[in-house]
Amino acid sequence: MNIIQILNKDNLDFKDICTLLSLSNSSDIELLRQKAENVLLDYVGNNVSIRGLIEFSNYCVCDCLYCGIRKSNLNVTRFRLSEEEVLSCVDWAIEKNIGSVVLQSGECRDKETIKYITQLIKLIKKRSISTALPNGLGITLSVGEQTFDTYKSFFDAGAHRYLLRIETTNQKLFSEIHPNYQLFSKRLECLESIKKIGFQLGTGVMIGLPNQTIEDLANDLLFFKELDVDMVGMGPFIPHNQTPFAKADIDKKTNFLLGLKMISVLRLLMKDINIASTTALETLSPKGRMLGLMHGANVIMPQLTPVDYKNKYILYDDKPDIDEQKESIFGKLKINLNNINRNISFNQWGDSLHFKNKNRKQ
Ligand code: 5AD
Numbered sequence: 171m172n173i174i175q176i177l178n179k180d181n182l183d184f185k186d187i188c189t190l191l192s193l194s195n196s197s198d199i200e201l202l203r204q205k206a207e208n209v210l211l212d213y214v215g216n217n218v219s220i221r222g223l224i225e226f227s228n229y230c231v232c233d234c235l236y237c238g239i240r241k242s243n244l245n246v247t248r249f250r251l252s253e254e255e256v257l258s259c260v261d262w263a264i265e266k267n268i269g270s271v272v273l274q275s276g277e278c279r280d281k282e283t284i285k286y287i288t289q290l291i292k293l294i295k296k297r298s299i300s301t302a303l304p305n306g307l308g309i310t311l312s313v314g315e316q317t318f319d320t321y322k323s324f325f326d327a328g329a330h331r332y333l334l335r336i337e338t339t340n341q342k343l344f345s346e347i348h349p350n351y352q353l354f355s356k357r358l359e360c361l362e363s364i365k366k367i368g369f370q371l372g373t374g375v376m377i378g379l380p381n382q383t384i385e386d387l388a389n390d391l392l393f394f395k396e397l398d399v400d401m402v403g404m405g406p407f408i409p410h411n412q413t414p415f416a417k418a419d420i421d422k423k424t425n426f427l428l429g430l431k432m433i434s435v436l437r438l439l440m441k442d443i444n445i446a447s448t449t450a451l452e453t454l455s456p457k458g459r460m461l462g463l464m465h466g467a468n469v470i471m472p473q474l475t476p477v478d479y480k481n482k483y484i485l486y487d488d489k490p491d492i493d494e495q496k497e498s499i500f501g502k503l504k505i506n507l508n509n510i511n512r513n514i515s516f517n518q519w520g521d522s523l524h525f526k527n528k529n530r531k532q
Contacts, residue, residue, distance in 0.1 A: 173198050177205045182439060187388040190435050191428065199431065206434035206466035213441040214468050218512045219520025220503075221310060222263040222271045222474040222496075225483040226251045226290075229283075230276025232314070233349045234337075236376070238410035238484045239276050245412050247482050250275075253290060259474040259496075260294050263307065266500060267516040270308030272333070272471055277314030284320050287313060291327040308519030310372070315356060318363045325367045331521075332364045333372040333403060338379060339393045340386040347379060347415075361397060370525045372401030372444070377432055378425030379407045380418045387432060395439050400522035401469070402436060402443060405429055405450030408486035426454040430465045437466030442523040444469045452490050460510050469520065470507075472499050 173193070176186045193199050227250035228239045239246055256273075263271055273290065291309055298306040310331035311324055321332070336357055338344050344354045365371045375390045394402055406425040409418045429451050436445060446469040447462025455461065459470060473491065475483060480492045491499055507514055 173201055177201060177438070182435070184385075184388055184392065187391055187435055187439075188384050190438075191384050191387055191431050193431060194427075199427070202431065202434045203465050206437040207464060209437050209441050210466050210468060214523060216511070216513050217468070217515040217518075217520075218463060218507055219444065219469045219515050219518065220268050220270070221308075221469065221471045221520070222259065222268045223274060223471040224251075224256055224259045224271055225274050225473065225475040225479070226256055227275035227278070227283075228479075228483050229278050231279065232277045232352060234352070235347050235349070235414045236379070236407060236410070236486075238413060238486060240413060243412050249479050249482055250286075251476070251479065253286075253293065255476060256290055257293060257297065259476070260297060260307065262496060263474060264298055264300070264303075267302065268500075269303060269516065269518040270310065270520060271474070272310040272312055273329075274312040274333075275314075279316060279320070284316070284323070287311070288323050288327045291324060291329050295328040302517045305519075308521070315360045318367070321360075321363050321367050321369070325369055329369070330519075331370040331372060331401065333374070333401065334360055334364060335374040335376075335403070336361070336390075336393065338375050338382060338386060339390050340382065343379060343381055343386065346381065365397075370400040370522050371397070372403060373397065373399050374402050374404035374446075376407040376450075377404060377429050378420055380415070380420065382407075387428070391432065391436055391439055394436065394443075398524075398528070399440075400443055400525040400528075401446070402440075403446035403448055403469075403471075404432060404436075405448035406454055408450055408453055408488070410484065410486045422454050426451065426458065429454075429458075430461055433462055433465045433467050440524065442527055444520070444522040444524075446471060449473075449489065450486065453486065453488050457506075460506050463507075463512060464510060470503065472496070472503050 233240045295306040309329040311329045312333040406429045445467040447459040447467035451458035
């Protein structure tokens with residue numbers, strides 16, 4: 171079967187996905203991109219949803235072998251933003267008509283942290299209710315593995331979307347990149363809890379990990395479909411110099427292209443979900459995130475984290491914009507989006523259409 175025949179199929183199977191992810195010829199990749207872009211415009215539209223990303227703490231109890239803020243990295247100066255600092259980012263988002271925020275941090279499960287996060291959610295909600303945002307800001311959480319009850323208390327406090335990446339669905343590879351007490355089964359259990367509670371569920375993987383194959387990535391995409399997720403954020407793996415993977419032998423160009431192809435194929439598989447164009451793409455190419463959007467993504471998460479803390483939240487080397495103020499990041503983003511003819515959804519939560527469509531069917 172040739173590429174056009176595959177692209178015109180209603181349901182892509184494992185073999186089709188592998189074929190598409192293996193494309194190397196630029197005209198073939200362009201055909202894939204165009205198809206994904208058409209599906210995006212038909213099902214989701216031209217609008218890009220904005221989430222202001224607030225990386226509020228880098229304390230972490232996990233020791234993921236790839237991550238710059240893993241607990242064993244003693245070079246990291248640990249921080250947690252005060253409530254006032256977070257709220258000042260929130261006020262800025264409101265002022266700029268950014269309709270939703272993501273609260274992200276390293277993973278902590280102690281009582282005090284859970285209380286702090288729950289309280290923050292309530293404060294943000296209360297503060298952001300206005301005529302423009304009658305239900306306040308949309309709040310997405312990305313604070314790792316928690317108990318069912320903790321997830322429930324975050325949901326009851328007002329958060330309504332949750333991101334927790336599975337990182338890879340190859341269980342052998344999962345155990346190679348995590349210490350043995352961090353379990354694949356636990357991650358799955360958390361994803362199920364998040365869904366059951368009623369959050370819009372987001373997950374994702376890293377692309378181009380050492381020993382990861384095209385077949386693994388095809389299985390990752392099929393896993394997203396099987397789990398029926400509402401949102402996906404995935405990006406190339408990039409080594410961090412203070413981790414056990416510092417010297418990982420990876421080909422940045424291949425991984426970058428693979429990142430774009432993963433977005434396109436996912437758009438064909440799950441037409442109405444939210445797909446983020448991630449910072450990791452931008453790390454490997456100056457226009458990486460815009461290219462992600464052109465390949466089928468519809469969400470972008472500009473950082474609102476205060477500059478003084480950004481250089482302490484480095485998950486991988488060469489993270490872009492770490493010295494740049496949010497004003498200038500947002501200004502450039504608007505220009506860049508305009509240049510690729512995409513609109514910004516202002517004062518919108520930008521919920522996953524997939525979530526809405528799913529609930530309509532029930
Ligand atoms: N390269 C790319 N992505 C990374 N993440 C963590 N470390 C790296 C890295 N070295 C991603 C993980 C995590 C998310 C917050 O950041 O997928 O879930």
